[in-house]
Amino acid sequence: MNLHKVWFGCKRLIRGNVCGLSAKEGTIVAGLFTLVTSIMHLIFESGNLRLYKLTNYTSSNEKVSFYVTLHQFCLTSIGLVTVGIFAVFALFLSIWKEVYWGIAGYIVWIVFFELGQMFLLIFFMPKHESFPKTMNAMESTGMVLRCIVEVYWIIFLTRYTLELYRFQQRVDDTVKVKQKGSQRLKFGSVVEMGV
Template sequence: MINIRTFWNGIKRLLGGNVCGLSAKEGTIVAGMFTLITSTIHLIFESGNLRYYIALTNLTSSEVDGSAFIMSFELYCYITMGLIGAGIFAVFILFLCIWKKIFWGVAGYIVWIFLYEIGHICLLVVSFPNHKNLIKTMYVLECFGLVFRILLQIYWLFFLTRHMVELYRIRRMAEDPSKIKKKAPPKLKFGNVVEMGV
């Protein structure tokens, strides 16, 4: 059984950064790389699905029911690939915002992650066609990939949130010069005659 106190301490460590040897900025970069890799794999998977169903269209007879199924699945694949392409573009925007230390870019990426995953859930639940020609293992693989990706995105959101807070604090300190601590010049110590050995 999970102890609430140890769970909360683990969450504090995640929000404090330096988890698994990663600071908040490094974790944000790895989160972007994770999304880039999973999006590329998902794009390859969906293009393979599309090729399979285009080949299935050429082999099957031109029945009205079957062609409607193929067109709806084709539309599903195109919408999914468009969403994945937008996700890859968002990752490159994230990398640019990390490099330029733009607070709103990281915050916008966090919002995008939520919209991206909600969009995939809606596509999978609403648009994924149910038909006798549909291979059930594809649907299971799509669902497994979605759940696995969402669980890992939740983990990476801790790093993204922490880095966003750090960038916000830096921005606030830059806007308010009174909060910046001015470094005083070092005080020079002059020894007396006895300390100098004269």
């Protein structure tokens, strides 16, 4: 593996010219990716919640405790994903209005969302013999893959945020220059000038 090729590839990635996508297009696709994965996550967690509601858990206190934990886990995860869907629509609105702080806020939200999902999965995922191990593996695999792909999309989001920020700074600078240059000169009367 050649280090020069890797460095050149990283520079292309930071410039936003990857797979024929500009920074803005990559930001839109990042939002679409998050929207699709959020909907898939909602379907998955609602299936777990349906498992909770359909199962008769009157047999033992341990099983009741497990299903209550599963219920709380699913509802918390569904709540996080629902807020994430609203964040995606806020991202699309920020792209449309070209508001750089909205896109930067979305980047911060993605980081906190993934950390929250990781925290939820590690500490609050119910562990019981009636809960299939494959569910835990699916949750973990989905989170890891989503995190890897989110890192890729964050590069586009960051690049587009920087482009909008620089453009906004140039616009503000030209407005300030125009305001300074457009001030009218005050001429005093002939008496005030001492003529």
